[in-house]
Amino acid sequence: MTKILYKKNFTFGYFRVILYSYNLEEMLKIKDDLIDLFEKKKGASVKSSSFTSVIKFANNETNRVYYYKEFLNRGVKDILKNLFGFYRAKKAFKAGHMLLRENFHTPRPVLFGIKKKYFFISKIFLITESVDGERTYEYIKKYYKMPMSSELIKEKRSMICAAGKEIGRLHKSGIFHGDLRVGNILISGAGDNTRFFFIDNERTVKKNRLPEKYRLKNLVQLNMLGLSHISRTDRLRFILSYIGVNPGLSETKKTLIRKIVFLTNKRKKQKPS
Ligand SMILES: Nc1ncnc2c1ncn2[C@@H]1O[C@H](COP(=O)(O)OP(=O)(O)O)[C@@H](O)[C@H]1O
Ligand SMILES: [Mg+2]
Structure with missing residues (x-):
């Protein structure tokens, strides 16, 4: 798995984003869409459960359509799990690839990531490629x-x-x-x-x-x-x-x-x- 890390400064400080993927090239192309996705300035919101936020968007460089899914905290248990690195996005990413390896249909997981503001995790997300189902x-x-x-x-x-x-x-x-x-x-x-x-x-x-x-x-x-x-x-x-x-x-x-x-x-x- 490849990892990239970048820092973004804003008026009152900075945030860091850590991204993981099996495909560095694609990850680098999608990286620039993330800031807009974080602020909901890109794509269209899709109906999802109350503990997630899902946005469908297109990337101009890859010419593909993707789904950005943000995992919201469901309570203390999630916060603790995140502290120990048991991210829901990571589990979904790995399970998606396992399904593909086993020859089942599932949207291809493209990357997952964590956005940190100082030491606090402020977003955990997964991007999958859109399927026409x-x-x-x-x-x-x-x-x-x-x-x-x-x-x-x-x-x-x-x-x-x-x-x-x-x-x-x-x-x-x-x-x-x-x-x-x-x-x-x-x-x-x-x-x-x-x-x-x-x-x-x-x-x-x-x-x-x-x-x-x-x-x-x-x-x-x-x-x-x-x-x-x-x-x-x-x-x-x-x-x-x-x-x-x-x-x-x-x-x-x-x-x-x-x-x-x-x-x-x-x-x-x-x-x-
Ligand atoms: N890769 C994808 N391709 C097509 N539709 C998707 C994809 N990912 C999510 N969706 C759409 O977004 C909805 C919510 O996604 P889902 O992962 O089920 O979130 P939740 O955990 O909130 O149920 C799905 O019902 C589906 O319609
Ligand atoms: Mg669902």
């Missing part, structure tokens, strides 16, 4: 408008099977996504050729073998999706296609499905959407 909810509502023709229903079913296969492949590789809500999957293409991009990877990890607890957690996170376009049979289709990739689970498939349903209902009661 759409948010799951919007994608489904847009492509699978009700009432659906039989052709469209067929296509939707293929998309659901493709999703089951892809998540199955993810788990088969021992990868757990820390927050696999459908909101963290971007989709492009259609039917069998649908592509699923995993985003928000700060808690994504690869294990030698995926523990049962993690498998269930991800499957419940996905099953929380509440859209009338996705029927109970579609959910079954998803899980069968998931098991198809993980044949070791086929003997206990009924128990697995029962657990998913039970835990999803429990979670819905705790967190009604």
Whole structure:
């Protein structure tokens, strides 16, 4: 990993920025956009959760579009973690590259960085390259408008099977996504050729073998999706296609499905959407 450091003076002092990347050339080209991004003078803000700030921007030198994501502190725990160098941006950067190495779709992490004012960390951020996927909810509502023709229903079913296969492949590789809500999957293409991009990877990890607890957690996170376009049979289709990739689970498939349903209902009661 390459690191660059620079200091910027302003009227009442200075700040330092430390940037890390695997690609020095690209990092140097993007570096000059950062001051404007810090001040929200560049790009367009994108809807994100309350503990992040996301901006989509284009870089003139690379001719590419990127997403700048700033990780805001969620409390004392984050502040302590940052002091010890456990930055969320760094975790997301590394996990993104791991996913790419393992042949999964995810926006390519370009760099991550820390802005320090004197000794205090004032910003922690990650830049990823833009992918042309759409948010799951919007994608489904847009492509699978009700009432659906039989052709469209067929296509939707293929998309659901493709999703089951892809998540199955993810788990088969021992990868757990820390927050696999459908909101963290971007989709492009259609039917069998649908592509699923995993985003928000700060808690994504690869294990030698995926523990049962993690498998269930991800499957419940996905099953929380509440859209009338996705029927109970579609959910079954998803899980069968998931098991198809993980044949070791086929003997206990009924128990697995029962657990998913039970835990999803429990979670819905705790967190009604
Ligand atoms: N590289 C990217 N390509 C395309 N869209 C992106 C990219 N990164 C972020 N986004 C968009 O920004 C939104 C918020 O990003 P995300 O990383 O999920 O932040 P949060 O942690 O706040 O959920 C996503 O839902 C997606 O629409
Ligand atoms: Mg997200």
